[in-house]
Amino acid sequence: MNSNLTVKKNQLIDQLKAQGITDEKVLNIISEIPREDFIAGYLRQQAYENAALPIESGQTISQPFVVAYMTQELQIDDKCKVLEIGTGSGYQSVVLSKLCKRLFTIERHMPLYKVAEEIFKKYRLFNITTLFGNGMKGWKEQQPFDRIMVTAAGAEIPDELLYQLKDGGIMIMPVGSQEEAQHIVRVTRHGDDFTVKTLLPVKFVPLLSGIVHSS
Numbered sequence: 001m002n003s004n005l006t007v008k009k010n011q012l013i014d015q016l017k018a019q020g021i022t023d024e025k026v027l028n029i030i031s032e033i034p035r036e037d038f039i040a041g042y043l044r045q046q047a048y049e050n051a052a053l054p055i056e057s058g059q060t061i062s063q064p065f066v067v068a069y070m071t072q073e074l075q076i077d078d079k080c081k082v083l084e085i086g087t088g089s090g091y092q093s094v095v096l097s098k099l100c101k102r103l104f105t106i107e108r109h110m111p112l113y114k115v116a117e118e119i120f121k122k123y124r125l126f127n128i129t130t131l132f133g134n135g136m137k138g139w140k141e142q143q144p145f146d147r148i149m150v151t152a153a154g155a156e157i158p159d160e161l162l163y164q165l166k167d168g169g170i171m172i173m174p175v176g177s178q179e180e181a182q183h184i185v186r187v188t189r190h191g192d193d194f195t196v197k198t199l200l201p202v203k204f205v206p207l208l209s210g211i212v213h214s215s
């Protein structure tokens with residue numbers, strides 16, 4: 001990494017702390033992972049700006065603060081089996097995989113799915129299993145999950161995902177439309193009951209059904 005990026009990375013970590021990220025494990029992982037590896041071409045110079053950036057297929061790599069915040073709120077440990085919906089660049093997946101036992105991640109855009117798979121291989125992250133498909137249905141063969149993270153905004157929380165959570169499990173997801181406000185919500189399962197807490201206002205690309213084979 002060039003020295004300019006190193007300075008910016010240190011500044012980013014300071015910003016995350018100032019924004020309320022207190023989990024040392026999360027901060028350490030963000031400072032270990034080269035975010036520029038998940039971004040194409042000239043945009044790499046902006047890898048340590050605290051901003052979402054465009055990736056292939058009209059999608060975005062999430063803002064570092066949002067990645068850190070959602071990860072912190074998910075309260076993962078190294079015994080957790082985690083499902084992520086929206087692999088995208090694979091950056092959030094790598095963060096999760098370093099904190100959990102096994103990560104299952106689903107992407108509906110084939111070009112993104114392929115690039116992310118290559119990165120996970122390159123990093124030798126053998127605890128990540130990928131799927132090309134519609135994550136709104138979850139992953140029936142692999143359920144139940146201790147944790148679920150959705151990284152695209154849905155108008156509502158899909159029921160099928162809720163019932164793939166273990167009892168006591170936690171799910172984090174942005175809820176809202178593209179035109180109006182979106183908020184990250186945290187859902188906790190208690191038997192057949194779910195408590196929902198509304199957290200931070202955010203802006204995510206939409207959670208959509210179906211799959212897309214080309215870019």
Ligand code: SAH
Pocket residue numbers: 059060061062085086087088089090091092093106107108109112133134135136151152205206207208209210
């Ligand atoms: N965590 C990613 C976020 C990428 S943006 C990152 O930081 O790079 C959200 C991603 O969710 C997009 O790649 C989009 O294609 C994907 N997505 C949207 N709806 C989906 C669905 N139903 N199933 C799987 N992936 C979905």
